[in-house]
Amino acid sequence: MFFIVLFFCHTFFFQFGRTEVIDNTLNPDFVRKFILDYFFEERQNLRFDLGEMCVKTTCDCDLLTFCHDEVFFFADSGIPGKKCGTIIVKAEELNNCRESVMMQFCGNKLDKKDFFGKSDPFLVFHRSNEDGTFTICHKTEVVKNTLNPVWQAFKIPVRALCNGDYDRTIKVEVYDWDRDGSHDFIGEFSTSYRELSRGQSQFNVYEVTLLSFLVDIEPTSLHYMNPYQLNAYAMALKAVGEIIQDYDSDKMFPALGFGAKLPPDGRVSHEFALNGNPQNPYCAGIEGVMEAYYQSLKSVQLYGPTNFSPVINHVARYAASVKDGSQYFVLLIITDGVISDMAQTKESIVNAACLPMSIIIVGVGPAEFDAMIELDGDEVRISSRGRYAERDIVQFVPFRDYIDRTGNHILSMARLAKDVLAEIPDQFLSYMKTRGIKPSPAPPPYTPPSQPLQTMI
Known part of the structure; x- marks a missing residue:
């Protein structure tokens, strides 16, 4: 034992x-x-x-x-x-596949292995590994004294069965159970997830047949795209973006992702263009940003570590080139709270505090957000290597605090946007005042045309 x-x-x-x-x-x-x-x-x-x-x-x-x-x-x-x-x-890096499958098999006229009575058959499923070897991933129960077993339906994650590779070989062995552990081999067959997904079929001479095959999507990721409602990332993006976009003249927004492997070579990036175009990461309006976000989920593989400093430095480079008050930059970061480069992020925020920019951080999911609260700096001004930030430029809110208990997501988004944007006006004014930048002259008042407008009907 x-x-x-x-x-x-x-x-x-x-x-x-x-x-x-x-x-x-x-x-x-x-x-x-x-x-x-x-x-x-x-x-x-x-x-x-x-x-x-x-x-x-x-x-x-x-x-x-x-x-x-x-x-x-x-x-x-x-x-x-x-x-x-x-x-x-043996270990293998898991694919981000979130599917599970419910399957049921039966046997018909299996070989008789016991001298007294019939066989006690069970199935053993093996997934193939990247090196060509096989690893057990599931065993069915033993059905006693029968050559025509019907095994109970079982549910297994697709990652466990084939690591999300639908064409990877799956080997299934059939054994006759013996009490002493020396189980008798009856036979085997090979298949794949793709073949199984085609439904009921007969596999080989051992007459093992698939009775049912049902796929289930497990929405364990915060990025899960529910066809009926927005996920937490999308709700936060839409809530804040729809208000802040009215303060942008051309409504074109650069959208960056961080913490993912990019096609085609699997390179890990912490400042990649969501729209897939690094030369022009701009998206038309918040709806364009939302579309780029959805498309990126289909093409990239989420991957650690989670580094904030690259995207902060990315925006800071733009802000550093415009210090005359004609532009002010707002960076919205939506995160599950995990951060791998805390020291570098503090340094980036301290450096950015003297630039015309603010940072909004919305935390989604159930995690503790102690690191995000520290970055907010409301209680203790953030510092790095003994140097304190010139001003507070970070506003953090946890999205879960704004979820309406009645399920009214519109109300949740309105509350979130209100609190998230509450500090931006003061942060904007503090930058302008400390640099003596005054508002530009007001445009001339509107003058109606001297001639009456003519219309043609």
Whole structure:
């Protein structure tokens, strides 16, 4: 009887997960998988405890090592010179696919393997890995004493089945269960997610048939595009943008994304054009920005780390070139609260505080926003390397505080926009006053034409 307990270390070890128990075998192949967030800037140590906490082995390498190689560890029994076998660990970077699939299979006239009675069949599903090897991803229950089993329907994430690659090979093996763990092999077949999605069909001579196939989208991402309502990012963008766009003369807005892998080579970027055109990232009105946002979700892969400083510096370069008061820049950042470059972001904000610009940060999702509150600087003026910001240019609000309990999203957006933009007039005036910039002369009053207008009907 074997199982493995996985511990994750940040400043101390805590139990992250436990595999299932596998009986009567010295070569267990565990089905249960574990998903860990990977942060390239941190060392993330893991420890594996094998068995009933009596055999331990410690891993002193980070998650990146697992992503590149199959890693072997020798289990230490605690007795000098005695080893208890090998733990083989394999990992793969997960695709952002959020689909799950519900499937059901049956068998027809399977081989009889038991001398007394019929077979006790079950299915084992293997996903193929990037290196061509296979890893178990699901086992069905055992159906006792039958050659025509109907297994229960089961739900599995598409990431677990094929990592979002619809053409990746899926191998399915059929076994006859034995109490002593020496299960008899009946047969196997290979397929793919794409083939399965075509519906009910007969796969091979072992007569294993797909009965049903139902896809379900799991909206676990804050960027999930619900066909019936805006997600939190889109609501925040629309709420603030529709008001602030009235203060822009040409209604053309540069829209940048940060924290994603870009096609075609998977390069990670923290200041990419949402419309896919780095030479001209401008979008026509907030509706154009919204459309660019939706299109980018279909083409890029969200990816860490999350760096704020590149987009702040991007806008600051434009603001630094126009200091005569003729233009004022407002940067809207919508974030889930994760930030990987806090020190660099503070430095960027301190530098930008002397420029004609303000920064609005809207936090979406359930995370704690301590870092965003610190950047706001309402209580303690933000500083970097002993230098304080010349003025407060950051306004932060958590979107969840403005969600209307009755589900009225229009009211939620109105409340959000009101508070988000509340500090902009004072920030604008403080910049102009400290630099002695006065308003331009008012345009001449409107003079009606001397001749009456003629119309043709």
